[in-house]
Amino acid sequence: MSRSQLETLIQVRRELHQIPEPGFQEWKTQQFLLDYLRTLPNRLQIKTWKTGILVKIPGTQPQKCIAYRADMDGLPITEQTTYPFRSRHEGYMHACGHDIHMTIALGLISHFAHQPLRDDLLFLFQPAEEGPGGAQPMLNSEPFKEWKPDMIFALHIAPEYPVGTIATKPGILFANTSECFIDLTGTSGHAARPHLANDMAIAASQLVMQLQTIVSRNVDPIDSAIITIGKMSVGTKQNIIAGQARLEGTIRTLSMETMHRVKARIEQLVQGIEQGFACQATIDWGANYCQVDNDEALTRAFMDWVEAETPYTLITCREAMTGEDFGYFLREIPGFMFWLGVDTPYGLHHPKIEPQEEAISVAVDVMSRYLTKLGQA
Numbered sequence: 500m501s502r503s504q505l506e507t508l509i510q511v512r513r514e515l516h517q518i519p520e521p522g523f524q525e526w527k528t529q530q531f532l533l534d535y536l537r538t539l540p541n542r543l544q545i546k547t548w549k550t551g552i553l554v555k556i557p558g559t560q561p562q563k564c565i566a567y568r569a570d571m572d573g574l575p576i577t578e579q580t581t582y583p584f585r586s587r588h589e590g591y592m593h594a595c596g597h598d599i600h601m602t603i604a605l606g607l608i609s610h611f612a613h614q615p616l617r618d619d620l621l622f623l624f625q626p627a628e629e630g631p632g633g634a635q636p637m638l639n640s641e642p643f644k645e646w647k648p649d650m651i652f653a654l655h656i657a658p659e660y661p662v663g664t665i666a667t668k669p670g671i672l673f674a675n676t677s678e679c680f681i682d683l684t685g686t687s688g689h690a691a692r693p694h695l696a697n698d699m700a701i702a703a704s705q706l707v708m709q710l711q712t713i714v715s716r717n718v719d720p721i722d723s724a725i726i727t728i729g730k731m732s733v734g735t736k737q738n739i740i741a742g743q744a745r746l747e748g749t750i751r752t753l754s755m756e757t758m759h760r761v762k763a764r765i766e767q768l769v770q771g772i773e774q775g776f777a778c779q780a781t782i783d784w785g786a787n788y789c790q791v792d793n794d795e796a797l798t799r800a801f802m803d804w805v806e807a808e809t810p811y812t813l814i815t816c817r818e819a820m821t822g823e824d825f826g827y828f829l830r831e832i833p834g835f836m837f838w839l840g841v842d843t844p845y846g847l848h849h850p851k852i853e854p855q856e857e858a859i860s861v862a863v864d865v866m867s868r869y870l871t872k873l874g875q876a
């Protein structure tokens with residue numbers, strides 16, 4: 500990519516960076532992308548779905564359709580970067596690199612709009628990755644079904660790797676995740692008359708400790724799982740026995756089976772608390788993301804190709820306990836996701852994260868060459 504092409508994309512990224520929007524409210528982002536796409540040769544076929552966009556570049560003699568997906572949403576974080584092009588949406592920030600993911604997709608579309616492949620290419624701008632989850636509804640949408648691809652790829656920025664690094668692995672790359680909201684209802688009362696009340700502070704405390712036994716006693720030690728209760732709210736005042744408690748947490752596992760086992764154990768322990776403390780309990784599993792399971796053969800072939808045919812550094816990484824709704828696409832369509840090094844000391848979702856913009860040209864270079872290899876072989 501020439502310096503001026505990169506500078507154009509960096510400018511695009513900076514404009515997207517200033518308009519982060521929450522999931523399924525990415526209307527300004529959608530308009531910005533549509534305006535950009537209209538400047539390209541009109542062989543592009545464009546459909547919108549909610550705040551998302553599907554862009555097809557018809558092949559010359561298509562035998563298959565190859566897709567690339569970029570997520571679109573920002574996060575409810577107040578930006579603390581040193582950028583002159585900080586978020587103009589108070590309290591929202593592109594702190595997970597989705598501005599960069601979209602820019603890379605636009606770079607690829609610009610490239611292939613001028614030189615289509617034999618096969619069809621499909622670019623997906625997917626809303627709501629950070630929640631409530633746009634991948635699954637987009638997968639089930641009519642526009643997607645009409646253009647359903649045969650392979651699908653995506654990347655995510657990785658703060659911990661230098662620019663010029665590609666990291667991935669065959670098989671599980673991201674965990675299964677589920678939210679977990681547990682409400683306990685007992686009876687409040689005067690702090691000095693505990694025998695007339697039913698204290699949910701005690702019940703909730705017991706439950707939090709019991710939940711910690713699931714990973715240590717019910718999950719195979721060679722397997723992995725996480726149960727984190729990140730928020731706990733009980734009661735109303737220091738001298739009133741709490742009649743209500745709410746636990747809010749998240750579960751992460753490296754297989755669907757373990758997710759089912761963990762949830763079954765949580766249900767049993769919550770039933771035990773209900774009986775033991777004579778209270779009522781409800782569980783809400785909230786949003787669930789399925790694992791990102793990279794296709795073994797495609798991922799190995801890509802990794803070998805990166806090592807043999809590109810100047811970039813390939814790292815075989817470990818699986819991460821973070822979630823990514825791209826997993827829903829991979830459940831139906833073979834493909835993979837990889838990490839793209841952007842070299843910043845701050846992690847994803849940090850208010851000071853400043854990814855290196857040169858990584859955009861690495862990604863456009865790698866993916867344009869790789870898609871060309873797949874789409875005209």
Ligand SMILES: [Zn+2]
Pocket residue numbers: 595629847848
């Ligand atoms: Zn994120």
Ligand SMILES: [Zn+2]
Pocket residue numbers: 570595596597628655
């Ligand atoms: Zn992300």
